[in-house]
Structure formats: structure tokens, C-alpha cells
Amino acid sequence: MASSSSSGLTFKLHPLVIVNISDHYTRVKSQSLSPHSASASASAADASSLPPPPPPRVFGCVIGVQRGRTVEIFNSFELLYDPSTHSLDRAFLEKKQELYKKVFPHFYILGWYSTGSDAQESDMIIHKALMDINESPVYVLLNPSINPAQKDLPITIYESELHVIDGIPQLIFVRSSYTIETVEAERISVDHVAHLKPSDGGSAATQLAAHLTGIHSAIKMLNSRIRVLHHYLLAMQKGDIPCENSLLRQVSSLLRRLPAIESEKFQDDFLMEYNDTLLITYLAMFTNCSSTMNELVDKFNAAYDRQGRRGGRTAFI
Amino acid sequence: MDIEQKQAEHIDYFVKQASNLKGTALSTVIVEATSHPSLFAFSEIIAASNVLELEGTENSASLDLLRMFAYGTWSEYKSAADRLPQLVPDQVLKLKQLTVLTLAETNKVLPYDLLMQELDVTNVRELEDFLINDCMYVGIVRGKLDQLRRCFEVQFAAGRDLRPGQLGSMIQTLANWLSTSENLLVSIQEKIKWADTMSEIDKKHKKEVDERVEEVKKTLSLKKPGRLVDQ
Numbered sequence: 001m002a003s004s005s006s007s008g009l010t011f012k013l014h015p016l017v018i019v020n021i022s023d024h025y026t027r028v029k030s031q032s033l034s035p036h037s038a039s040a041s042a043s044a045a046d047a048s049s050l051p052p053p054p055p056p057r058v059f060g061c062v063i064g065v066q067r068g069r070t071v072e073i074f075n076s077f078e079l080l081y082d083p084s085t086h087s088l089d090r091a092f093l094e095k096k097q098e099l100y101k102k103v104f105p106h107f108y109i110l111g112w113y114s115t116g117s118d119a120q121e122s123d124m125i126i127h128k129a130l131m132d133i134n135e136s137p138v139y140v141l142l143n144p145s146i147n148p149a150q151k152d153l154p155i156t157i158y159e160s161e162l163h164v165i166d167g168i169p170q171l172i173f174v175r176s177s178y179t180i181e182t183v184e185a186e187r188i189s190v191d192h193v194a195h196l197k198p199s200d201g202g203s204a205a206t207q208l209a210a211h212l213t214g215i216h217s218a219i220k221m222l223n224s225r226i227r228v229l230h231h232y233l234l235a236m237q238k239g240d241i242p243c244e245n246s247l248l249r250q251v252s253s254l255l256r257r258l259p260a261i262e263s264e265k266f267q268d269d270f271l272m273e274y275n276d277t278l279l280i281t282y283l284a285m286f287t288n289c290s291s292t293m294n295e296l297v298d299k300f301n302a303a304y305d306r307q308g309r310r311g312g313r314t315a316f317i
Numbered sequence: 318m319d320i321e322q323k324q325a326e327h328i329d330y331f332v333k334q335a336s337n338l339k340g341t342a343l344s345t346v347i348v349e350a351t352s353h354p355s356l357f358a359f360s361e362i363i364a365a366s367n368v369l370e371l372e373g374t375e376n377s378a379s380l381d382l383l384r385m386f387a388y389g390t391w392s393e394y395k396s397a398a399d400r401l402p403q404l405v406p407d408q409v410l411k412l413k414q415l416t417v418l419t420l421a422e423t424n425k426v427l428p429y430d431l432l433m434q435e436l437d438v439t440n441v442r443e444l445e446d447f448l449i450n451d452c453m454y455v456g457i458v459r460g461k462l463d464q465l466r467r468c469f470e471v472q473f474a475a476g477r478d479l480r481p482g483q484l485g486s487m488i489q490t491l492a493n494w495l496s497t498s499e500n501l502l503v504s505i506q507e508k509i510k511w512a513d514t515m516s517e518i519d520k521k522h523k524k525e526v527d528e529r530v531e532e533v534k535k536t537l538s539l540k541k542p543g544r545l546v547d548q
Contacts, residue, residue, distance in 0.1 A: 205516030209509050216505045223498045230491040237484050245360045246321045249476030255490050256422055256474055
């Protein structure tokens with residue numbers, strides 16, 4: 001159903017949309033799961049291996065701007081889906097569209113989104129229904145299954161194209177490529193969320209490794225820039241490049257800031273903080289050890305107490 | 318770096334003026350350039366051919382003065398004052414500002430005593446006023462004044478004109494910086510590997526401990542239940 005070709009439009013997706021879709025899906029999933037999990041625990045003893053119910057599909061609209069051949073998707077909102085008629089709630093959509101138009105006058109409805117692993121036949125019905133708002137809507141699909149081995153975003157953007165299949169012109173979904181575009185505010189929030197990450201295997205070692213990797217890449221960038229400056233100055237010295245005094249002055253003022261953390265005061269403060277941290281860690285470890293020791297002693301007493309009572313001997317400790 | 322931008326147009330202006338005039342008119346241009354409140358860079362003017370021609374003529378004192386402004390300090394001026402023309406107060410101020418820049422080249426922390434000696438200023442109040450009004454507000458230095466320790470910590474100082482020999486030392490400093498950062502990169506990578514190996518060892522250890530606990534639990538439950546009821 002989905003071959004990969006594109007009609008020449010470039011798509012730009014903002015992280016806000018991805019976060020919105022994923023939030024919608026998570027909310028609906030957790031709300032529908034809680035009555036189920038209560039009953040599941042009650043029936044756990046039956047060993048009835050019911051497969052978990054298929055995760056609910058959520059639907060909504062994406063809005064954004066289309067300039068020429070570039071389609072930029074900025075925001076999204078949710079819609080109610082009627083599974084019986086396979087259609088979206090039209091009145092709600094129009095009302096929401098009006099409200100969003102007031103706040104963002106430049107944004108148009110560019111398409112719709114849903115969750116799932118692949119595009120399905122019934123999606124085409126919704127797609128066609130949206131075609132009267134936008135003659136070529138886009139379909140954004142989020143794959144909610146978490147695959148830790150997967151490196152890319154589980155998002156696919158489909159367009160509809162008229163292909164002739166078996167002599168009948170049909171609309172089918174074709175996959176398009178997209179890029180991610182961020183506004184400064186989005187970049188900050190994504191950065192923030194990425195650092196809060198330790199969800200799977202967030203042991204101290206992986207956090208440390210992640211932190212160190214961040215520092216490593218920052219220093220690598222600094223390194224490459226210093227190298228450029230170094231080459232430039234060398235070339236200037238050899239005479240390949242005419243001396244540009246203003247640049248030389250800037251470089252000299254930069255180099256003068258250099259031994260940035262050499263002063264004695266820094267060493268004092270640094271060592272003090274270092275010692276404080278070590279001391280606290282030591283104390284914490286100490287407390288941990290003594291409590292474990294205490295438990296061990298209690299267990300020992302509990303295990304060997306009987307003989308003590310009989311022979312009149314006191315407990316071990 | 319904004320100093321450079323502010324100076325760029327002044328430099329262009331003076332270079333144009335210098336290339337158009339000769340002789341005594343040139344020395345007036347030089348005096349004007351050295352008293353200009355936002356101009357701190359003189360190597361472009363020195364490089365202008367008409368200025369270099371002044372060498373050896375009766376106006377060579379102006380060239381020396383220009384060179385003094387480009388590379389020297391207030392104390393150097395005082396020791397050579399007989400050879401050089403008199404300075405108007407603007408030029409005195411400028412030379413003192415440039416002196417502060419030179420001092421900031423070598424140390425990051427400048428004690429008040431050193432500054433007072435170099436700048437011919439007698440009390441701390443005047444020194445601080447000079448530093449605040451004439452250096453920091455102009456934007457050529459940025460730093461903190463520490464009154465208790467009587468020193469001035471420089472965080473940023475604009476660059477002065479380079480003497481021909483200084484290029485080599487700058488390249489050396491850059492090379493050192495480069496090698497330090499490369500070493501740092503290597504040691505960070507080692508640390509990352511170390512953290513990973515330690516967590517691997519830890520996980521293995523935990524697994525072993527868990528396995529042994531399981532074993533002991535199994536062997537305990539296999540023992541005769543009568544043993545536990547030891548009355």
C-alpha cells in the first residue's frame with residue numbers, strides 16, 4: 001500500500017507535534033488500561049493468557065503552514081473518532097479549526113494523524129473526508145511500540161497519490177521523507193526532556209556515561225575550532241595569508257583569558273567541594289554498611305536463638 | 318569582539334587620511350588618531366606606507382609616538398619622554414588605558430599596588446574610578462574589582478597590537494591548548510569505558526549473588542522439614 005515515493009513536497013515536522021501525538025496516545029492508553037489491569041490481577045490466578053487488548057488508536061488533526069513546496073507542520077489537536085462510521089467528528093473539527101484560526105491565523109489544516117504500526121485501508125476513508133478541507137492532506141503515523149534497537153523516529157508521513165492499479169485509478173498512500181525543524185523553545189524543552197531520560201537502565205553508570213559523552217562532544221567541537229585558528233595563524237606566519245590585524249588582536253585577547261582555572265582560589269574551592277562530596281559519599285556508604293550489618297545480626301540471632309535459650313547462653317551479640 | 322567592530326570604521330577613516338597626507342600634516346593625523354576615544358588599534362595606521370616614510374625625517378618622533386601607542390606603556394613613555402612629543406591629556410588617558418591592557422596580558426589578577434605604580438595614580442579611589450569609567454565602560458576590559466584583596470580580576474581584555482614576535486608565542490599557546498584538549502578527550506573516553514566496564518562487573522556480580530541465593534533457597538527447602546522444628 002505504501003511505496004516510497006514523493007510528490008516533490010518537502011515536509012518539516014516540529015517536535016511539538018510528535019510530543020502531542022505521543023501524549024494523546026499515552027493518555028488514552030493509560031485511561032483505558034486501568035479498569036483492565038484491575039480485572040487482570042483478579043484473574044491472574046486463572047492463568048488465562050488473554051493477549052493484551054490492542055492499543056487504542058487515537059486520531060487528530062495537524063496544522064501548519066504551506067509555503068510553495070515546503071510543508072511545515074507546527075501543531076496538532078485531537079479529534080474524536082467514530083469507529084462505526086469510520087469518520088471523524090466533523091462539527092468538532094470545524095469548531096477547533098475556528099478557535100485555532102483565531103490564535104494562529106496563518107495555520108491551515110494540513111492533514112491528520114493517527115497511531116499504529118502501518119497505514120490501513122480504513123484510513124483512506126478519513127483521508128478522503130479531509131480532502132475537502134485540504135486538497136492533498138498529509139497523514140502522520142506514529143508507531144507507539146517502543147523498539148529500543150530502532151534509531152530513527154517511529155513517525156512516517158504519508159501522502160495520497162492517484163495511482164492506476166488494475167486499470168482503476170485509486171488513491172494510495174505513499175511514504176514521504178521529512179525533516180525535523182525546531183524553534184528555540186522547542187529545542188530547549190526537547191533538550192530538557194532528553195536529559196531526564198533514565199527510564200530504562202538508568203543506573204548511575206549510564207547516567208555518568210551520558211554526561212561524559214555530552215562533555216566529550218562539546219570539547220571535540222571546541223577542539224576543531226581551536227585547530228582552525230591554529231592553522232590560520234600558522235599560515236599567517238608563513239605568509240600565505242596577509243596579516244589581518246583585527247583578527248590577530250581578537251585571538252590575542254582570547255588567548256589571554258586562557259589559564260582559566262589556574263588561580264589558587266579556584267584550587268582551594270575546588271578541592272574543598274571535592275572533599276565534601278567524598279565525605280558525604282563515605283558517610284552514606286558507612287550508614288548503608290552499618291544498617292546491613294544490623295540486619296545480618298538480627299537474622300543471625302533469629303536463626304540461632306533457640307539454642308541460646310535452652311542453654312542459658314545469651315544471644316550471639 | 319565588539320570593540321573590533323567599533324574600531325573598524327575609525328581605523329578605515331584614519332588609514333584613508335594617512336594615505337592622503339604627508340609630512341607634518343601626517344603628524345597631526347597621528348595626534349588625532351592617538352587621542353580618539355574609541356581607537357585602540359594602531360597597527361593598520363603604522364602599516365600605511367606614508368606613515369612608514371616618516372621614519373628618519375624630522376617627524377619621525379610622531380612615528381615613534383605611534384609605535385609607543387601601539388606597543389608601549391605609560392612607564393615606557395615616561396622613560397622616553399624627552400625623545401617624544403608632548404602628549405595632550407586625551408593621549409595620556411589613552412596611553413594609560415593601553416597600559417592596563419598590557420598589564421592584563423600577563424596576569425589575570427592585577428594587584429592595586431602594581432596598577433597604581435604603573436599608572437601614576439596615588440589613591441585607590443582614583444584608580445577605581447579610572448578603571449570603571451575609562452576601562453570598563455569603554456568596553457576594553459571586563460572584570461571584577463576586589464577591594465578586600467586589593468586586586469582587579471580580569472575576565473576579558475581587548476587585544477593590543479601585536480609586536481612582530483608575538484605571533485610565534487600565540488601559535489605556541491594555541492598548540493598547547495590544542496594538545497591539552499586532545500588529552501582531555503582521550504581521558505574522557507577512557508572514563509566512559511571505565512564507567513561501562515564497572516557497571517558490567519557490577520551487574521555480573523549481582524547476578525551471581527542472586528543465583529547463589531536461589532541455590533541456597535532450593536537446598537534449604539530440600540532438607541528434611543523435621544530439622545526446623547527443633548524443640
